[in-house]
Amino acid sequence: MDSLHQEPDDEVWRPSTSAEPLGSPEGAELAPSGTPAEAPEPSTHPGVSIHETPFERLAPGYVGSERVGNGLATAFVGTLTLALLSIGVFRGEWTEDAWPWLISAGALLTLAIGLHGWFWPPQVLHHTRYRLGPRALEIRRGVVVRRWIAVPRSRIQHTDVSSGPIQRRFDTATLTVNTAGTTNASIGLSGLRSRRADELRDELMAGLERADDDGV
Amino acid sequence: MEFEPRSGMEANAAEPSAQDLQAPPPESAEATSASAETRVRRQHPSALIFDLVQTLRSLFVPGLAVIFVSRGDEFGWEFYAMVAVVPVAVIQVTRYLTLRYELRSTELVLRQGLFNRNERHIPFDRIQDIDTRQSPIHRLLGVAGVRLRTATDGAPEAELTALTSQAIAELRRAIQGARGNAATERAPSESDAHAESGDLEAPDSPRRAPRLGLSARDLLTLSLVRNRGLLALAATLGIAGQYGILDRVTDLPFLDALKNIPGIGELAGFGFVGFGFVFLVLLSPLISIPWTFLRYGNFKLELDGEHLRIEKGLWTRTSLALPRRRIQRLSIVEGPLHRLFGVVSVYAINAGRSGADPGATGGSELVPILERHLVDAFLRTFTPEFQVQGEWRPPHPRARQRLRRGALIAPVVLGLLLAKPLGLWALAVTALLLAYSLPSAKREADWLAWQVTEDKVASRVGAYVRRTIIAPVSKLQTATERESVLDRRWGMRHLLLDTAGGLGVRPLELRLMEAKETQRLREALSVRVDDSDFRW
Secondary structure (H helix, E strand, C coil), rough: CCCCCCCHHHHHHHHHHHHHHCCHHHHHHHHHCCCCCCCCCCCCCCCCCCCCCEECCCCHHHHHHHHHHHHEEEEHHHHHHHHHHHHHHCCCCCCCHHHHHHHHHHHEEEEEEEEHHCCCCCCHHHHCEEECCEEEEEEECCCCCCCEEEEHHHEEEEEEECCCCCHHHEEEEEEEEEEECCCCCEEEEEEEEEEHHHHHHHHHHHHHHHHCCCCC | CCCCCHHHHHHHHHHHHHHHHHHCHHHHHHHHHCCCCEEECCCCHHHHHHHHHHHHCCHHHHHHHHHHHCCCCCHHHHHHHHHHHHHHHHHHHHHHHHEEEEEEEEEEEECCCCCCCCEEEEEEECCCEEEEEHHHHHHHHEEEEEECCCCCCCCEEEEEEEEHHHHHHHHHHHHHHCCCHHHHCCCCCCCCCCCCCCCCCCCCCCCCCCCCCCCCHHHHHHHHHHHHHHHHHHHHHHHHHHHHHHHHCCHHHHHHHHHHHHCCCCCCHHHHHHHHHHHHHHHHHHHHHHHHHHHHHCCCEEEEEEEEEEEEECCCCEEEEEEEEEEEEEEEECCCCHHHHHHEEEEECCCCCCCCCCCCCCCCCEEEEEEHHHHHHHHHCCCHHHHCCEEEEEECCCCCHHHHHHHHHHHHHHHHHHHHHHHHHHHHHHHHHHHHHHHHHHHHHHHHHEEEEECEEEEECCCCCEEEEEEHHEEEEEEEEEECCCHHHHHHEEEEEECCCCCCCCCEEEEEEEEEHHHHHHHHHHHHHHHHCCCC
């Protein structure tokens, strides 16, 4: 889990690869020749791939905090539906044929939101993985449409850690990584343990400062 | 005197690299001080007129609305709203009277305001673009409008409505002098100073900088490729229809006579309008050709050290200087009409310039029209960092089937949904949609390709409008693989590569690739991107 703090490894590794001339084995790998497709699992040659760091999962507290938040949203929608319906019914603006339908539609909507709010977070938890490798922050996410995002460390402009009141109850936080890009200008990763989020931020910032010291 | 944007520019083209090689910033300050050390300068007096005209123009449409709404009977609140012009005018007079700028050794200081004094310091090395704009009236007065841009998105950092040519030249010198280090980077090869027919090689050019001009024939092709005339006519017709002018046309007396002829009857009116429309379509080049000549006449693209300088326009002449290293992505666009004439358009997407050119979202138009066989030479000459030399690689072998399947889905589903209300007509709707989507899928599959070389990524996308998008690895930001449910079934993924750029810019996408390929590329690219040095 805490294999990220491999300072010496990182120190040695970074310059060695950047000094490597383009067109080296790594370049050959990049050029889409008939190289045998490598398995996605940890590769054996050190210093070349970014498979060294194992993927981590979100904190289990993510599910709880999301469910509480979604529960509040459901309660809000439910109350709103009920209030609107009762106003309509009592003022007699709807005919008697219509209101059972409206009530069931409102109930269904509330139920759908509630069920989604209850069953979705575990799915997200199950499908989200991240790792902070020596080169990039990688995030795997998406229950239906899957995404594998790689944010190269040198492209990170700044990072934020935020934690709302519900998140704080569950000791989770959101790490937001900002790049100079457009569509992925800011990438949020919520459901980290607060301490882990802080660690990640510090780690990312340390990497950036190091890079700046190098004059990069 | 006549403002000659070229004279000032040529001087710059020659000086900065020569001068900056031995002259670091401090000395450039001396160059400025030759005239007067940190002298406070003001705009040309005509700036006041231009500002006011600009305001009046921005009030023109609301003004028209007022005229139409109030119907001339009496002046309603709309009229009094127009009185708002007065304070705006007062504000502009004060702006003119109080605006002063000062060229210091490393920065431009802009002061304005009467009650709320505003002082803005813009370091020269942060100024990215110097755009000038010169309408005939500007030219008559020997002035030009200037916009200074930094990497910040949106509005220009400083806008000066009217400066004399000397003042602009001085400003350019100060900025380019301060940016010495950028200009010392390797100058591009001058050997392939290639220019299209009708080139604009100035005889007095002290150093042969590569440049590209457009001949009359190019402009003619351009006007046909982008038929603005048709658009203008369509808009005119729309407005005419709105105000009942069309009805009046169809009620012309001789049409009445026609209507009385048995057999033709009521169709005459429609026929007349239809004929008129065809006539207008044929006539549209008469509008679009002059429009193109006025807008792109005397077009010139020039490589000036680390800048690309684009000048165009006969009526209002615009000039913009684009630092090459700020180009994030290049997009070569080829629509159906382009193909007919064997030409392409080249756009650049650059950081901090969202929608500066209305013709291209989030980018600048480098060349409105370029013969296709010249694209390679163009890239080699003007933007070598975007020259693609690798081999185009096909997408997933089953991408074609996948696209065809996708093209079937929407029309068939729509046909089924419409089956009940429309009956057999639903079949016709489906057939019509398929007649569009299936060839479109085929075209897309034929065009889709990608390449990743050591320092560049390029992708070909689009069906009818084909795009080739090129980005250097050093400009990439994040790399994302995306896989929808359908993709998963077909074993495909898309690789989306994000770059900086204006609003509404979509990521560079390598579409429908083998899942293993995207994964390998994403990992290799993220390492390579991390190694490379990103600068705005």
